[in-house]
Amino acid sequence: MPELTQEEVLRYSRHLIMPEVGMEGQLKLKAASVLLVGTGGLGAPLAMYLAAAGVGRIGLVDFDLVDHTNLHRQVIHGTSDVGRPKIDSAMDTMREINPNVKIDRHEVALTSENALQIIANYDLVVDGTDNFPTRYLVNDACVLLGKPNVYGSIFRFEGQATVFAYEGGPCYRCLYAEPPPPGLVPSCAEGGVLGILPGVIGLIQATEAVKLILKTGEPLVGRLLLYDALAMRFRELKLRRNPECPVCGDHPTITKLIDYQEFCGVNVHEPTPVPTVETDVLELKRKLDRKDKFTLLDVREPHEVQIGRIPGSILIPLGDLEKRSGELDRSAEIIVHCKSGGRSSKAVEYLRKSGFSNVSNLTGGILAWSDKVDPSVPKY
Amino acid sequence: MAKVLIPTPLRQYVEKKDSVEADGTTVGEVLASLTGTHPDLRKQIYTDEGKLRSFVNVYLNDEDIRYLDKDKTPVAAADVLSIVPSIAGGAERIA
Numbered sequence: 209m210p211e212l213t214q215e216e217v218l219r220y221s222r223h224l225i226m227p228e229v230g231m232e233g234q235l236k237l238k239a240a241s242v243l244l245v246g247t248g249g250l251g252a253p254l255a256m257y258l259a260a261a262g263v264g265r266i267g268l269v270d271f272d273l274v275d276h277t278n279l280h281r282q283v284i285h286g287t288s289d290v291g292r293p294k295i296d297s298a299m300d301t302m303r304e305i306n307p308n309v310k311i312d313r314h315e316v317a318l319t320s321e322n323a324l325q326i327i328a329n330y331d332l333v334v335d336g337t338d339n340f341p342t343r344y345l346v347n348d349a350c351v352l353l354g355k356p357n358v359y360g361s362i363f364r365f366e367g368q369a370t371v372f373a374y375e376g377g378p379c380y381r382c383l384y385a386e387p388p389p390p391g392l393v394p395s396c397a398e399g400g401v402l403g404i405l406p407g408v409i410g411l412i413q414a415t416e417a418v419k420l421i422l423k424t425g426e427p428l429v430g431r432l433l434l435y436d437a438l439a440m441r442f443r444e445l446k447l448r449r450n451p452e453c454p455v456c457g458d459h460p461t462i463t464k465l466i467d468y469q470e471f472c473g474v475n476v477h478e479p480t481p482v483p484t485v486e487t488d489v490l491e492l493k494r495k496l497d498r499k500d501k502f503t504l505l506d507v508r509e510p511h512e513v514q515i516g517r518i519p520g521s522i523l524i525p526l527g528d529l530e531k532r533s534g535e536l537d538r539s540a541e542i543i544v545h546c547k548s549g550g551r552s553s554k555a556v557e558y559l560r561k562s563g564f565s566n567v568s569n570l571t572g573g574i575l576a577w578s579d580k581v582d583p584s585v586p587k588y
Numbered sequence: 589m590a591k592v593l594i595p596t597p598l599r600q601y602v603e604k605k606d607s608v609e610a611d612g613t614t615v616g617e618v619l620a621s622l623t624g625t626h627p628d629l630r631k632q633i634y635t636d637e638g639k640l641r642s643f644v645n646v647y648l649n650d651e652d653i654r655y656l657d658k659d660k661t662p663v664a665a666a667d668v669l670s671i672v673p674s675i676a677g678g679a680e681r682i683a
Contacts, residue, residue, distance in 0.1 A: 384645070384674045
């Protein structure tokens with residue numbers, strides 16, 4: 209067991225005077241090691257508060273760069289950090305909060321090849337990822353290594369949190385045996401998120417991590433906590449270990465890490481898509497300048513149009529296209545755009561299947577328009 | 589008749605409501621009447637073969653129907669059904 213310096217005694221004094229933590233608990237925190245997967249929305253408050261609480265060693269896994277669109281929620285990074293590696297920016301903030309914490313850098317993508325080796329070096333894992341391949345990878349690795357996995361997930365105004373793989377408790381696969389097919393569940397980048405939400409969910413995860421280290425209270429095991437910020441309501445659902453779970457069940461079939469990209473259907477075994485006809489934003493500009501006859505169809509949502517639009521476009525949100533395609537002229541040339549090209553290529557595919565022959569996709573969407581044609585249209 | 593709580597990602601298929609009342613005396617009947625009146629929701633939570641999708645869980649009050657009598661679980665008027673799909677937010681690009 210380590211000892212506390214005088215500076216640490218002063219720093220942690222409000223912990224030390226509580227019997228639930230006390231000197232013994234603070235020394236447990238100092239001896240503990242936690243791996244944070246991701247320093248994004250959830251990871252930001254987690255890293256700051258776990259550092260402040262005095263967790264002795266914190267590992268960070270991230271290889272992303274700080275982006276302007278991160279700043280409304282990823283409070284560990286500041287405006288002057290835009291463009292820096294998140295891991296550097298996070299380490300600077302954590303060191304400023306508490307220089308006593310040892311921070312391990314893992315500036316890599318977590319993969320089936322390195323996950324076991326990285327995770328084995330920690331007492332517990334906190335999952336702050338937003339994508340299904342990494343989430344199943346972290347889950348399986350934690351089950352195989354017997355490491356508790358403090359889970360959180362967010363969407364718009366809603367969050368989920370629980371502790372997986374703790375002393376024989378359920379795992380993520382017991383909750384959801386399989387991931388949704390790619391594209392069906394929107395990410396924060398597509399669906400949006402209330403900036404404060406990851407703070408609430410991340411700090412629930414941080415609380416559970418500290419409780420697990422202190423071995424105090426009632427851990428969030430076997431219970432799925434749901435949070436709805438709009439209703440300001442917490443609910444709890446029962447979560448059971450599935451005896452037939454392929455990784456933590458009675459007769460596991462997954463005994464080593466698998467290919468999670470393939471498992472989640474990402475870019476593997478998909479039928480080769482029919483190549484969509486693409487229109488470049490510069491070509492669109494020429495067509496608009498020449499006053500060519502064509503329809504520019506915006507398939508974003510009305511609240512996105514309020515941020516900015518390309519002149520002359522008509523709006524039919526992708527979700528309404530099936531009902532409203534009758535408003536479009538089948539013989540006209542149609543150029544479809546969205547924010548960056550994902551939704552519009554779905555719209556192009558749908559329109560072609562429905563008998564529209566002269567349909568193309570605006571490459572890169574309104575973001576490319578802002579980059580190459582009209583920078584006064586804001587990017588978001 | 590039972591109240592069904594609709595999570596954020598699925599509200600766009602039920603006129604943006606956060607809960608919907610639906611008829612039925614079992615979980616299967618309540619969901620059938622709900623998705624009957626909201627066919628777009630049906631595609632989201634059921635497979636083409638009519639099975640609940642594996643990333644969508646249904647709870648009767650706080651219990652997962654997989655550990656009750658699944659579709660045949662009886663539903664009383666005071667019961668609340670929750671549809672809870674997997675969501676994916678947090679940090680991007682870790683793997």
